Amino acid sequence: xxxxxxxxxxxxxxxxxxxxxxxxxxxxxxxxxxxxxxxxxxxxxxxxxxxxxxxxxxxxxxxxxxxxxxxxxxxxxxxxxxxxxxxxxxxxxxxxxxxxxxxxxxxxxxxxxxxxxxxxxxxxxxxxxxxxxxxxxxxxxxxxxxxxxxxxxxxxxxxxxxxxxxxxxxxxxxxxxxxxxxxxxxxxxxxxxxxxxxxxxxxxxxxxxxxxxxxxxxxxxxxxxxxxxxxx
Amino acid sequence: xxxxxxxxxxxxxxxxxxxxxxxxxxxxxxxxxxxxxxxxxxxxxxxxxxxxxxxxxxxxxxxxxxxxxxxxxxxxxxxxxxxxxxxxxxxxxxxxxxxxxxxxxxxxxxxxxxxxxxxxxxxxxxxxxxxxxxxxxxxxxxxxxxxxxxxxxxxxxxxxxxxxxxxxxxxxxxxxxxxxxxxxxxxxxxxxxxxxxxxxxxxxxxxxxxxxxxxxxxxxxxxxxxxxxxxx
DNA sequence: GTGCCTTTGTGAAGCAATGCACAAAGTCGA
DNA sequence: TCGACTTTGTGCATTGCTTCACAAAGGCAC
Ligand SMILES: NC(=O)c1ccc[n+]([C@@H]2O[C@H](COP(=O)([O-])OP(=O)(O)OC[C@H]3O[C@@H](n4cnc5c(N)ncnc54)[C@H](O)[C@@H]3O)[C@@H](O)[C@H]2O)c1
Ligand SMILES: NC(=O)c1ccc[n+]([C@@H]2O[C@H](COP(=O)([O-])OP(=O)(O)OC[C@H]3O[C@@H](n4cnc5c(N)ncnc54)[C@H](O)[C@@H]3O)[C@@H](O)[C@H]2O)c1
Numbered sequence: 324x325x326x327x328x329x330x331x332x333x334x335x336x337x338x339x340x341x342x343x344x345x346x347x348x349x350x351x352x353x354x355x356x357x358x359x360x361x362x363x364x365x366x367x368x369x370x371x372x373x374x375x376x377x378x379x380x381x382x383x384x385x386x387x388x389x390x391x392x393x394x395x396x397x398x399x400x401x402x403x404x405x406x407x408x409x410x411x412x413x414x415x416x417x418x419x420x421x422x423x424x425x426x427x428x429x430x431x432x433x434x435x436x437x438x439x440x441x442x443x444x445x446x447x448x449x450x451x452x453x454x455x456x457x458x459x460x461x462x463x464x465x466x467x468x469x470x471x472x473x474x475x476x477x478x479x480x481x482x483x484x485x486x487x488x489x490x491x492x493x494x495x496x497x498x499x500x501x502x503x504x505x506x507x508x509x510x511x512x513x514x515x516x517x518x519x520x521x522x523x524x525x526x527x528x529x530x531x532x533x534x535x536x537x538x539x540x541x542x543x544x545x546x547x548x549x550x551x552x553x554x555x
Numbered sequence: 556x557x558x559x560x561x562x563x564x565x566x567x568x569x570x571x572x573x574x575x576x577x578x579x580x581x582x583x584x585x586x587x588x589x590x591x592x593x594x595x596x597x598x599x600x601x602x603x604x605x606x607x608x609x610x611x612x613x614x615x616x617x618x619x620x621x622x623x624x625x626x627x628x629x630x631x632x633x634x635x636x637x638x639x640x641x642x643x644x645x646x647x648x649x650x651x652x653x654x655x656x657x658x659x660x661x662x663x664x665x666x667x668x669x670x671x672x673x674x675x676x677x678x679x680x681x682x683x684x685x686x687x688x689x690x691x692x693x694x695x696x697x698x699x700x701x702x703x704x705x706x707x708x709x710x711x712x713x714x715x716x717x718x719x720x721x722x723x724x725x726x727x728x729x730x731x732x733x734x735x736x737x738x739x740x741x742x743x744x745x746x747x748x749x750x751x752x753x754x755x756x757x758x759x760x761x762x763x764x765x766x767x768x769x770x771x772x773x774x775x776x777x778x779x780x781x782x783x784x785x786x787x
Numbered sequence: 788g789t790g791c792c793t794t795t796g797t798g799a800a801g802c803a804a805t806g807c808a809c810a811a812a813g814t815c816g817a
Numbered sequence: 818t819c820g821a822c823t824t825t826g827t828g829c830a831t832t833g834c835t836t837c838a839c840a841a842a843g844g845c846a847c
Contacts, residue, residue: 337833337834338833339833339834339835340834341762341765342758342762344761344765345755345757345758345761345762346742346758348761349740350742363793363794363795364794364795364796365794370742371742372742374835374836376797376835376836376837376838377834377835377836379794379795379796379797380796380797380834380835380836382795382796383795383796383797387795387796389794389795389796390794390795390842390843390844391793391794391795391796391841391842391843391844392792392793392794392795392842392843392844392845393793393794393795393843393844394793394794394795395795406775407765407775408761408764408765408768409764409765409767409768409775410761410764412768414760414764414767416760423658423659423662423663424659424663426655426659427655427656427658427659428756430655431655431656431756433740433756433757434756434757434760437757437760437761438764439757439760439764477767478760478763478764478767501767501770502763502764502766502767503763504756504759504760504763508581508665510578510582510602510603510604516770518763518766518767520759520762520763522754522756522759523577524660524663524665524666524736524754525577525665525666525669525671526574526577526578527736527752527754528646528648528666528669528671528710528736529576529577529580529640529642529669530573530574530577530752531710531734531735531736531750531752532640532641532642532646532670532671532710532734533573533576533639533640533641534734534750535641535646535709535710535733535734535750536640536641536644538733538748543638543639543641543643569803569804570803571803571804571805572804595823595824595825596824596825596826597824606805606806608805608806608807608808608827609804609805609806611824611825611826611827612804612805612806612826612827614825614826615825615826615827619825619826621824621825621826622812622813622814622824622825623811623812623813623814623823623824623825623826624812624813624814624815624822624823624824624825625813625814625823625824625825626823626824626825627825788847789846789847790845790846790847791844791845791846791847792843792844792845792846793842793843793844793845794841794842794843794844795840795841795842795843796839796840796841796842797838797839797840797841798837798838798839798840799836799837799838800835800836800837800838801834801835801836801837802833802834802835802836803832803833803834803835804831804832804833804834805830805831805832805833806829806830806831806832807828807829807830807831808827808828808829808830809826809827809828810825810826810827810828811824811825811826811827812823812824812825812826813822813823813824813825814821814822814823814824815820815821815822815823816819816820816821816822817818817819817820817821
């Protein structure tokens with residue numbers, strides 16, 4: 324039986340931890356702006372909305388960056404988390420599908436400030452191609468492969484209708500992209516080695532509705548039957 | 556020691572299961588449109604992008620709705636999942652903050668089709684108030700409480716800048732709302748009994764960047780040190 | 788120095804979710 | 818009616834994540 328010997332800086336950081344690091348980073352940036360020099364796990368955990376033991380365990384996966392009796396140096400921790408997440412370099416992102424959502428994303432300033440530079444906007448609709456949005460001109464979807472290669476795009480955001488998403492996905496993967504953020508409500512099929520993250524707003528609302536219903540009724544109405552009262 | 560006796564329709568559905576039900580529902584709706592009458596756990600799992608044992612276990616939390624040797628009746632399963640999620644009723648949703656993102660959400664047709672009716676759009680900016688978007692007129696944020704009460708809003712979407720989000724959140728909770736979908740990059744403090752779900756696009760990109768960096772380098776650059784090479 | 792106080796880092800226990808593997812249930816053709 | 822075949826529903830082992838609780842580390846006052 325093979326047992327992994329845990330090391331000081333174990334390379335395998337749990338997914339759950341990776342997903343929280345950006346949260347810590349955001350809280351730390353706020354503190355840095357307010358001039359805070361050091362912070363305890365307790366306070367940082369509070370600001371990030373997690374439990375302090377979890378925070379300490381998460382940070383311990385990156386290394387031993389705290390000082391007992393004192394806490395963590397805010398600037399140093401910002402740097403370490405940023406480095407771990409790969410935010411010390413900047414990333415070229417292309418947005419495919421410049422409709423309602425694609426436009427909102429393109430106009431959003433919060434990406435650039437985190438090192439995500441929008442390097443291309445692409446759409447299949449000739450009425451949209453040529454529009455200038457947030458300083459960029461929308462290019463035709465036919466240019467997808469060439470834009471990806473010329474501008475070193477490594478992350479693609481898919482904001483097309485569901486029907487085109489898989490096709491766009493296949494093309495960007497063929498062009499060498501291995502990180503995709505998908506807003507279309509479809510399950511994308513991708514080969515191993517490609518990471519897809521999805522954001523589905525309608526799923527979030529459905530989860531809220533589930534809990535809301537429980538709060539109101541203590542559960543769904545009409546347990547086992549069809550609306551007309553006939554059990555199948 | 557108290558041990559819960561598992562029942563045919565155990566009322567405590569695991570969170571992980573609830574989060575996947577909308578996925579199954581979407582896959583089932585696709586099948587229904589294509590005229591499929593029954594589906595096996597294997598096929599449905601494939602369409603939803605999960606493992607079939609997981610799918611069966613998830614569905615078993617709702618009840619025993621399959622037929623051995625055959626599979627699940629598509630229409631019946633759609634109804635059962637919808638009922639469980641609370642989608643057999645419709646929900647009035649208000650969007651607070653009608654900027655880039657709020658507009659995209661308001662214009663999106665995918666909510667109404669799932670029983671989420673946009674019942675109000677609110678903004679604090681007088682230049683935005685009065686705009687007509689997707690058939691609704693934007694109202695002033697001062698009307699928040701009255702809109703919630705008059706239109707029976709039970710889910711609020713917060714799409715304001717981060718600085719206003721907590722304040723909006725406090726107000727909607729005071730007005731009786733207990734389900735919130737938050738797009739602002741802040742941790743909202745809420746009392747017990749209030750559900751908040753958050754969508755943070757920039758976190759998703761950061762997670763992608765983390766994995767992308769690993770694929771490229773096998774890990775972050777300059778393990779323990781500051782950029783200038785001095786260990787703290 | 789020395790000792791007190793604070794806070795980290797981490798074993799270990801507890802809990803939740805996953806995935807395997809198969810008996811039981813039901814279908815369908817002969 | 819029966820037997821072969823398919824597919825569900827679930828017990829169980831496993832994995833992964835969370836939380837507790839505390840020894841060890843380090844700062845700081847005197
Ligand atoms: N708008 C929202 O709030 C929202 C919410 C949840 C999910 N979504 C999903 O996000 C996606 C985009 O939504 P939207 O509201 O922006 O839709 P939209 O119809 O406004 O925009 C889609 C854009 O994609 C373009 N397009 C179509 N096929 C293309 C292709 N092959 N290559 C490049 N571009 C192509 C279209 O020309 C259009 O401009 C949809 O899949 C939608 O379901 C949107
Ligand atoms: N646009 C995106 O793609 C995107 C991506 C990720 C996160 N976000 C987040 O979503 C939120 C909205 O983003 P946006 O791009 O639409 O911003 P925006 O500035 O375009 O829109 C914000 C709107 O909220 C309104 N507002 C401000 N204070 C208010 C209050 N107290 N009550 C009601 N309305 C108020 C403003 O008048 C404005 O119209 C922000 O928190 C942003 O960080 C946006």
